[in-house]
Amino acid sequence: MHLEELASELLTGKTENANERIAELPDELRLALAKIVREGCYASWSTEPVVAQTAADIAAIISETSESKEIEAIAIWIRGIAEITEGNLNDALEHLRSAGEIFSGIGLEHDAAQTQVAKLIPLGLLGEYDRAIEVGLSALQTFEKLGDTVAAGKIEINLSNISARQGRHEMARSFCTDAARRFAEAGETEWEVMAQNGLANTLAEINEFQEAEAIYKEALATAKKADMHLTEAEILASIGNLETYRGRFGDALKYLELSRRSFENLRMPHQSAVADLEMGEIYQILNLTAEASEIYSAVIPKLKSHGLRSEEARTRVNFARLLLESGSADTALAELQRADELYTDEDDPSGSAKVCSLNARTANILGDHEEALEQITRAEEYLSKGCFPRLIPEFLYLKGETLRLLRDFEQGAEILTECAERAKALQQPQIEMLATVALAKIAFENDREKDTEEYLKRAVEMVESLREPIPAEEFRMSFLADKLAPFELLAGYYISSGRYELAFEAIERARARTLLESMSASAASGERTEYENLRQRLNWHYSKLAREPENGADARAEISRLEDELSLLKLRDSSLDSASELSTRFHPEGETLKSVFSKLGQKTLIEYVSFEGTISAFVLNGDEVRYFQNLTDEDSVIGYLEKLKLFFGTMKYPDSLSESQHLQLRKRIDLCLERLYDLLIAPLEEELEGAVVIVPVSVLYYVPFQALFDGENYMIEAREIVLSPSAAIWSANSERVLLDKRKSFVMSFSDEGIPYADMEARNVSKLLGDIAPFCGEESTINRFVENSADVDIIHLACHGEFRADNPQYSNLRLADGFLTVGDIANQKLGAKLVTLSACETGLNKIYAGDEILGLARGFLSAGARGILMSLWTVNDKSTSMLMSSFYKHLEESTTPATALRAAVREMITESENPYHWAAFVIIEN
Numbered sequence: 001m002h003l004e005e006l007a008s009e010l011l012t013g014k015t016e017n018a019n020e021r022i023a024e025l026p027d028e029l030r031l032a033l034a035k036i037v038r039e040g041c042y043a044s045w046s047t048e049p050v051v052a053q054t055a056a057d058i059a060a061i062i063s064e065t066s067e068s069k070e071i072e073a074i075a076i077w078i079r080g081i082a083e084i085t086e087g088n089l090n091d092a093l094e095h096l097r098s099a100g101e102i103f104s105g106i107g108l109e110h111d112a113a114q115t116q117v118a119k120l121i122p123l124g125l126l127g128e129y130d131r132a133i134e135v136g137l138s139a140l141q142t143f144e145k146l147g148d149t150v151a152a153g154k155i156e157i158n159l160s161n162i163s164a165r166q167g168r169h170e171m172a173r174s175f176c177t178d179a180a181r182r183f184a185e186a187g188e189t190e191w192e193v194m195a196q197n198g199l200a201n202t203l204a205e206i207n208e209f210q211e212a213e214a215i216y217k218e219a220l221a222t223a224k225k226a227d228m229h230l231t232e233a234e235i236l237a238s239i240g241n242l243e244t245y246r247g248r249f250g251d252a253l254k255y256l257e258l259s260r261r262s263f264e265n266l267r268m269p270h271q272s273a274v275a276d277l278e279m280g281e282i283y284q285i286l287n288l289t290a291e292a293s294e295i296y297s298a299v300i301p302k303l304k305s306h307g308l309r310s311e312e313a314r315t316r317v318n319f320a321r322l323l324l325e326s327g328s329a330d331t332a333l334a335e336l337q338r339a340d341e342l343y344t345d346e347d348d349p350s351g352s353a354k355v356c357s358l359n360a361r362t363a364n365i366l367g368d369h370e371e372a373l374e375q376i377t378r379a380e381e382y383l384s385k386g387c388f389p390r391l392i393p394e395f396l397y398l399k400g401e402t403l404r405l406l407r408d409f410e411q412g413a414e415i416l417t418e419c420a421e422r423a424k425a426l427q428q429p430q431i432e433m434l435a436t437v438a439l440a441k442i443a444f445e446n447d448r449e450k451d452t453e454e455y456l457k458r459a460v461e462m463v464e465s466l467r468e469p470i471p472a473e474e475f476r477m478s479f480l481a482d483k484l485a486p487f488e489l490l491a492g493y494y495i496s497s498g499r500y501e502l503a504f505e506a507i508e509r510a511r512a513r514t515l516l517e518s519m520s521a522s523a524a525s526g527e528r529t530e531y532e533n534l535r536q537r538l539n540w541h542y543s544k545l546a547r548e549p550e551n552g553a554d555a556r557a558e559i560s561r562l563e564d565e566l567s568l569l570k571l572r573d574s575s576l577d578s579a580s581e582l583s584t585r586f587h588p589e590g591e592t593l594k595s596v597f598s599k600l601g602q603k604t605l606i607e608y609v610s611f612e613g614t615i616s617a618f619v620l621n622g623d624e625v626r627y628f629q630n631l632t633d634e635d636s637v638i639g640y641l642e643k644l645k646l647f648f649g650t651m652k653y654p655d656s657l658s659e660s661q662h663l664q665l666r667k668r669i670d671l672c673l674e675r676l677y678d679l680l681i682a683p684l685e686e687e688l689e690g691a692v693v694i695v696p697v698s699v700l701y702y703v704p705f706q707a708l709f710d711g712e713n714y715m716i717e718a719r720e721i722v723l724s725p726s727a728a729i730w731s732a733n734s735e736r737v738l739l740d741k742r743k744s745f746v747m748s749f750s751d752e753g754i755p756y757a758d759m760e761a762r763n764v765s766k767l768l769g770d771i772a773p774f775c776g777e778e779s780t781i782n783r784f785v786e787n788s789a790d791v792d793i794i795h796l797a798c799h800g801e802f803r804a805d806n807p808q809y810s811n812l813r814l815a816d817g818f819l820t821v822g823d824i825a826n827q828k829l830g831a832k833l834v835t836l837s838a839c840e841t842g843l844n845k846i847y848a849g850d851e852i853l854g855l856a857r858g859f860l861s862a863g864a865r866g867i868l869m870s871l872w873t874v875n876d877k878s879t880s881m882l883m884s885s886f887y888k889h890l891e892e893s894t895t896p897a898t899a900l901r902a903a904v905r906e907m908i909t910e911s912e913n914p915y916h917w918a919a920f921v922i923i924e925n
Contacts, residue, residue: 003029007036010058011044011051018058023065034062034074041078048229049085049268056082073102077115087270087306089122096122110151113142117151120158124165125270127309127346132162153182153191160198164205165310167350167386172202190228193219197235204242207389207426212242233262233271237278244282245390247429249479250469250578252282257575273302277315284318285430287481287848288474291571293322310351313342317354324362332362350391353382360398364405372402393423393431401438409442416442433462437486444493452493459486460509472574473861477514481848484510492611500627501593504618504727507609508592510849511695512725518825518861519729519925531569538562539781539817546813563809570822595731597623602690607727608680608697610634615680615697619687620727626687632679634699640672641702647672648872651915666913670709673914677708681715691720691897693730693924698846704871706904707918714914716904720897722924725852725860729925733865739832739890740792746773747784748797749814753876757797760837760880764795767887780816785827794831797883800838800855800870807845807853812838824858833896834859835868837883842869842921856923866896870919878916882907897922 009015010022025033037055045052056079063075080095096119103112116139123132136159143152160175176199183192196219203212216239223232240255260275280295296319303312316339323332336355343351356379363372376399383391396419403412416435423432440455463483470476487510494503541562545555596605597620605620613634619626647669650657657665680703681688692715694705705723706716715721724730746768748761758775765773774783779798788794799813811818836842836855844854859867868886870879885903886896893899900922907917 003033003036007033007040007058011037011040011054013054019061019065022058022061027066027068030062030066031068031071034059034071037062038074038078041081045081045085045230049266052078052085053082069102069106070108073099073106073108073111076102077111077118080115081118084118084121085268087268087273089126089270089307092122093119093126109142110146110148113139113146114151117154117158120155120162122307124158124162125310126307127165127348129162129166129347133159136162149182150186150188150191153179153186153188153195156182157191157195157198160195160202164198164202165346165348167348167388169202169206169387173199173206176202189222190226190231193222193226193228193231193235196222197231197238200242201238204238204245205390206387207245209242209246209427213239216242229262230266230268230271233259233266233275236262237275240278240282244285246427247466248469249282249286249466249475250471253286253471253475253575254577256282257572260572269302270306270308273299273306274308274311277303277311277318280315281318284322286470286475287478288571289322289325291568293319296322309342310346310348313339313346313348313351316342317351317358321358321361324358324365329362349382349385350388353379353388353391353395356382357394357398360402364398364402369402369406373399376402390426390428393419393426393428393435396422397431397435397438400435404438404442407445409445413439413442429462429466433459433466433483433486436462437489440486440489449497453490456486456490456493460490460506463487464509471577472571473514473518474571474574476517477847477849477851477853480510480513480851484848488611491609495627495629500618500625503627504607504620504625505592507607507618508726508728511727512729512850512852514849514851515725515857515860516729516732519732519863531566531573534562534566534569535823538566542811542817546817563806567806567808592728592731593620593625596620596727599731600693603693604688604690605693605695605727605730606684607695608700610697615700617680617684619684621687621689628683631683636679637676637699637703640676641699643672644669644704645872648915651913652873652875662913669914673704673707673709673714673918674711676703677710677715680705681708682710685710688719691722693727694721694723695725695727695730696723697850701844701846701852702871704914704918704921706921707914714908714918716901717908720895720901722866722897722922724924725850725856729860733925741768741891742771743791744768744771744793744795745787745791746771746795746797747779747814748773748775749779749799750776751799754797754799754838756876756880757837760797760883761795763880763884764797764887767884767891768793768795777815779814781814781819781823782816784814784819788831789828790830792830792832793835794829794833794864795835795837795883797837797880800836800841802840802843802854804843804845810840810843810854810858812836812841812855821853821855821858824855825861827862829859829862829864831859831863832865833868834864834866835883835886836870837879839870839873842871842919842923860923860925865925867923868896868900868920869923871921872919874919875916878907878912882917882920897924 006021010018015021022030037059041052041055059075059078063072076095077099080092080099083092083095096115100112100115103115116135120132120136123135136155140152140155143155156175156179160172160179163172163175176195180192180195180199183195196215200212200215200219216235220232220235223235236255237259240252240259243252243255256278260279263271263275276295276299280292280299283295284292296315300312300315303315316335320332320335320339323335336358340352340355343355356375360372360375363369363375376395379395396415400412400416400419403415416439420432420435420439423435436455436459440452440459443451443455463486467476467479470479487506491503491506494506538559541555541559545552545559600621607618609616615631615634616627616629617631619628647665650665696703706721708715746761746765748757750757761773761775765771796812801811803810808821811820841855844852844856846852856867856869882903885906886899889899889902890896893902900920904917
């Protein structure tokens with residue numbers, strides 16, 4: 001057998017008796033075999049690191065059977081390469097040093113120099129830049145003397161990486177250009193691709209984005225064709241970072257996730273840790289702070305264990321920013337101090353400048369603007385030590401914003417204008433947007449009305465442009481969290497000048513946008529297999545918890561773990577989605593208002609807004625928009641809601657109360673409802689005509705508007721009331737719809753907590769034309785999926801749970817598990833009415849932009865036109881009675897809102913406490 005064939009079998013693990021096969025060879029053939037194994041290691045370590053690790057084991061066996069110093073050196077050399085792939089960088093250096101000494105001792109100058117090439121990788125990653133450059137230049141001279149242009153090119157690639165880390169980008173560019181030329185002349189395609197990636201990285205750092213992009217794409221195509229898996233993963237990460245710089249977050253997510261998966265498959269832990277760091281950064285930019293924080297917590301010890309000081313420092317700075325935003329200042333400062341130490345050890349001026357940046361931001365938050373300016377001055381000194389064009393706009397913004405806070409408007413405006421211009425030229429739209437908002441604030445302070453409006457409108461358009469290409473609902477919803485200022489400032493500016501129509505339009509552009517888009521988009525075509533398997537495991541534990549609540553601790557722990565795993569998997573899969581084909585740009589100016597007025601007729605729409613905790617309201621009827629400023633504050637509303645919660649909680653146990661206690665409790669409930677009426681409705685009372693559409697804001701989502709009391713009557717006695725997440729959502733589908741009762745789906749699941757649920761389902765089924773309900777063990781998730789798509793009415797009577805800790809897992813409890821928000825949103829429903837006769841089905845967590853996340857979102861996203869649901873835990877018996885009455889009236893009513901009003905008025909006539917009926921609200925879209 002030829003030695004090449006033997007080496008191939010050994011490296012691929014096709015022979016089980018490696019020791020015996022090697023021992024049979026004479027000494028001269030063992031040396032030849034060792035060299036072939038070394039070549040196999042070098043050929044594969046960047047594409048298949050596992051082969052390199054196997055090569056180290058084979059070389060060790062060859063060395064053990066021989067007394068050759070050359071074989072010993074080769075074995076140690078290969079072990080050093082394998083240590084690099086495993087992230088053991090200090091061990092790699094020691095092995096490579098030892099191999100080089102042995103080669104030098106036996107007069108093999110070229111081989112000794114080759115070990116220096118490999119040393120540059122761990123030296124660069126460990127931040128030992130001076131030593132790396134010294135080693136590299138020495139080896140470069142040796143290879144040029146010996147005429148080995150390929151080895152010289154490899155040295156130049158590594159010297160380029162080291163120069164780039166120090167901010168010496170022109171030097172890095174020169175090294176990479178020379179290396180690519182050498183490899184091209186030698187016909188070394190794979191190494192030429194690596195040089196191209198390094199060159200493109202350098203170009204990206206100096207904001208030569210178009211040239212960098214072209215080189216990346218060419219290199220990526222070549223790497224794929226040549227099966228260079230490691231290089232391909234590195235290029236994908238590079239493109240992802242480039243797209244992040246440019247504000248193209250959808251593409252950034254895709255490329256970074258592809259890179260992360262590639263490194264994971266290659267089983268390179270140090271590269272996987274860096275890939276995770278990069279995913280954390282894009283999550284942080286998109287305001288997925290919990291996910292980013294979790295990544296950083298896990299990655300820091302990994303980077304530390306591999307000795308990746310620069311990456312560790314970078315992670316700590318990111319983590320410190322998150323901690324500061326969450327109020328954990330002490331922990332944040334500790335992270336920042338450690339990052340500063342690491343950057344100082346690395347002699348990394350750009351990193352030290354970033355620490356100063358965060359210190360300046362912190363000082364501004366604390367009101368110490370002079371300290372902020374000192375930190376910015378320090379940062380400028382660091383930046384002067386290298387070429388860092390991409391960082392300059394950020395520091396110009398910080399300086400201009402700090403001067404604005406110090407009310408030095410003239411100098412601040414000058415610097416912010418320069419910042420906006422530079423950011424635009426360098427394709428940094430986020431910084432440009434921030435600078436534009438700050439310029440608007442200065443213009444407003446100086447009574448430059450036209451400039452204020454133009455700046456804010458421009459900033460809004462920038463936010464829209466950044467958001468448009470972002471895929472997946474989770475990312476789109478989180479993105480706006482810290483970017484609402486342009487919308488709110490523009491609305492505030494219009495309010496101050498009495499242009500309420502334009503103010504209303506500005507608010508609507510940022511309100512529940514993602515929900516509106518998800519309602520118009522197609523439902524998911526199906527989940528990936530891994531997701532489905534994980535969801536089935538989760539449902540088994542849900543069922544176990546329902547069956548054995550007394551043993552719930554273990555089940556809950558496993559449920560929490562699986563939910564986190566499932567959410568992360570969904571997020572990662574969503575990273576690979578393309579941006580929705582649906583246009584996410586909002587209606588042209590005036591179109592939303594025009595649409596609302598065309599649908600209102602005799603109705604009134606109240607849209608509440610909250611600025612810094614103070615609640616105001618727009619009122620729309622006829623063809624006019626009125627604005628009622630400073631109605632109340634959120635804290636006052638919360639106070640009355642807390643009292644209602646306490647009183648309604650007492651009503652859960654009516655048999656324990658005497659008649660006088662019932663009467664006293666009723667008075668207290670009515671008094672709270674009257675106070676809320678005085679705050680939220682009374683100032684608007686004269687404007688109300690006909691039915692009322694209410695668009696709540698923040699805490700007002702928990703207010704039972706239908707039960708607000710004017711001292712004599714509840715609000716629902718006077719008029720129909722529906723809720724909607726935004727005026728745009730309501731106007732999108734507000735036409736009158738006819739319900740076909742024959743197209744109904746009814747399901748229930750009773751237990752000792754809600755014994756009347758099955759009876760309610762049977763009664764409702766009779767009222768809907770004597771259809772067959774699914775009750776008891778028949779009420780399964782699959783039955784819901786199979787039977788709910790093509791019906792007009794869906795009625796579900798079961799336990800409902802709002803998960804404040806994890807709202808996307810709010811659920812309805814069925815016979816075989818929990819039907820979650822995500823499960824519902826993945827359906828394609830045509831229902832004109834969904835009735836959720838269960839507890840807490842109307843509760844939502846409210847995110848920035850008044851995005852709601854709870855069961856309502858699930859059904860609206862799936863296509864439901866209207867939802868009848870509850871705001872709190874309801875009484876099973878009275879709910880059953882209310883539902884029967886509701887469906888009786890639905891037959892003769894024009895809308896579900898009319899039917900609900902009639903059913904509730906019957907209960908009020910019978911002197912039922914609001915606890916029994918006030919929880920139920922109708923959400924329309």
